Amino acid sequence: MKKVFLVLCISVLTSFVSVSSATNGWLNILNEGGNNKGELCTEAIQKAIDKAEKQGGGTIYFPAGEYLTGALKLKNNITIHLDAGAMLRFSTNFDHYLPFVQLRWEGTVMQSFSPLLYAKDVENVTITGRGTIDGQGEAWWKEIWRIESSKEKLELTKYQKMTQEANKDLKTEPYYERTRSYLFHRPPLFQAFNCKNVRIEGVTIQNSPFWTINPAFCDNVTVDGVTIFNPYSPNTDGINPTSCKNVHISNCHISVGDDCITIKSGRDADGRKWATPTENVTITNCTMLNGHGGVVIGSEMSGSIKKITIANCVFDGTDRGIRLKAARGRGGVVEEIRVSNIVMNNIKEEAFMFNLFYDKNTVEEPVTERTPIFRNIHISNVTATNVNTACRIIGIPEMPIHNLTFSNINTEAKQGFSIDTATDIELHNVKVNAELGAAFKVLNSKNIILENVSTAKPIKDTPVIKLENASNIMINNNFQMYPTDVFLEANGSGTKSIFLKNNVFEHVKTIVKKGKDLNSEIKTN
Structure with a gap:
């Protein structure tokens, strides 16, 4: 009887998962052509995202295991859910982040590498779970270090040439010209551009190539319970909302290289x-x-x-x-x-x-x-x-x-x-x-x-307060509890209209020390 009951429960549970996956928008990536063995599966993941959007939205579910991918484009009403033990790693092949896309990079809207996770002009984008997203940023860091540490001007790489060509009409201030046109533009790990209702919750994000969570021109952004860890890395800011409104950041743990x-x-x-x-x-x-x-x-x-x-x-x-x-x-x-x-x-x-x-x-x-x-x-x-x-x-x-x-x-x-x-x-x-x-x-x-x-x-022969070319100053209700040599030192021809009121100077040797350039009286009572 127990065996029959157990078989029946398993059958019902299997049927529920199958029906749920089919009708409730949950797509197990392992059933959609992906693999959790660390083999590149960008195409399978992107197809699952596109399939879910066509169905009106859904959740791409990553069970425990290791997944390797290039850039992914998130769509309307899509949730990426990483189960505990799931590791979503991003490729170190820079070609996997082409073609260039529109994004805001260091405050300038331009064309450059696709962010690892990218959304544009969509709504209801979510990343949740207890899994980990690894940007494998070291390859990107080494390239920028190679360029910046060179003592002589290097020949431009194909990516630098692509950046110059794609942004040839973009105008910037002279101080920023080298950064925009010469340096290697690493992509942010996540950027939603002109999106609504963006949520990132619970996941751990590590080793971002550049800025980590970087919504731009978005409305209603929530980042909750996220851990970000980018050790010994250049410009790997944690959370950077830019030109966004209604942003909620809470319960996060952040240790980064910027x-x-x-x-x-x-x-x-x-x-x-x-x-x-x-x-x-x-x-x-x-x-x-x-x-x-x-x-x-x-x-x-x-x-x-x-x-x-x-x-x-x-x-x-x-x-x-x-x-x-x-x-x-x-x-x-x-x-x-x-x-x-x-x-x-x-x-x-x-x-x-x-x-x-x-x-x-x-x-x-x-x-x-x-x-x-x-x-x-x-x-x-x-x-x-x-x-x-x-x-x-x-x-x-x-x-x-x-x-x-x-x-x-x-x-x-x-x-x-x-x-x-x-x-x-x-x-x-x-x-x-x-x-x-x-x-x-x-x-x-x-x-x-x-x-x-x-x-x-108090420091010997050193004032607690020092004024120089300061005016219209009220210093009131002060009480130095410990023996103090000088309370106030005032100097400068621009120092004037200084008022000391309701102070207790019982433990102060010199209340006001006047500098040689002081031309105004200090008013006390």
Whole structure:
């Protein structure tokens, strides 16, 4: 009786799987001509995708095993599902990513190698499962290293010649000409171009040739529970939405060879031509390990970036924590940014970096569409330990960075906060324990509030706050709990309208140290 029952159950289950595969849109790739032995099966996978689309959509199911493929083009209503133990590897033969396709590459829309997984002008594209996608990027990395490390100009490869020919009418700024026309353009692992409802969930992605998850001009993008691992590799950013809206990034674990998460919107005149901002982005509950930056905005921001929230994340070992970067010529506005509840550790450079001088070779110019703008950015509830520099703010004279606030910040760093060429900056309840120099420096800036700022480790004969050519500064509600030699040092002929109010200086030897170039009185009460 038990044997009959068991046979009956197996029969019903087999029938269910068969019917389900046939009627519910589940296509087992092993039944569609593919193999899980690591033998190239691009054609079988692409045919399964095309077949599913013709049926109105469906799921291409990859059981455990190893699959080798070239570039794949995703279609409407398609899900790629990688079961636990499934490894989708991409070919190291560059010809398998031809012909060229339209994509945005480093902020410029152009023709180049197909992304490994590519979707264009479609809806409802999904990649899920507990399997792994391996871009086998080392072959691509070695080629770019070969070209960049050469001490003499090399003969162009067929791929470089193809790139030049395919993009001969594309115009870029002179500084970018070599990158666009001479270097080897590695493809992103995933790019959806002008798509709606894009979801990547649960999978592990490793060894990307270039940027890893790179939606462009998309609406409603979700990246949830994804692990990205690109060790010792060039320009292998983790997640880079560019000119997208309604983006949700959560519960991800990222360790890469460049920035972990970067928000972009196009480069220079090409970005302004497409004029599509990135907006309505949430980044939550993520951990970032190796990477140049934890969360970065720019430097390709010419289409503008706005309405971004970053919360409940951990950065451990990144070069920088939160980084905004742009330069003259880029244009665009970064605004309405909120960062909260962040823990940082082992940050090699700055915990916070706001830099409008990313290209140091530019010169001051009139304010035009080429002028980048950072404004209305607010950061709160951050703990940062073992940091090289707590914060650097660097504006440009024709467009100072403005309307930034920092609240409830606690930082252990070698160097403290530095504010240069900025206006309307507020620090509330900020503690910086710096090892070198003043904990807080304000240079060439105005309209600054420093409320309840302090250090628990005063440095001998070194001010807690240093002002140089700074004006309209309110320093209030401060209490140095520990013996301090100098609280404030002020210098520069442009330093004026400095107000100290409601401060307690019981443990301070010298409240104000005046520099020889100071022409204005410091008002205290």
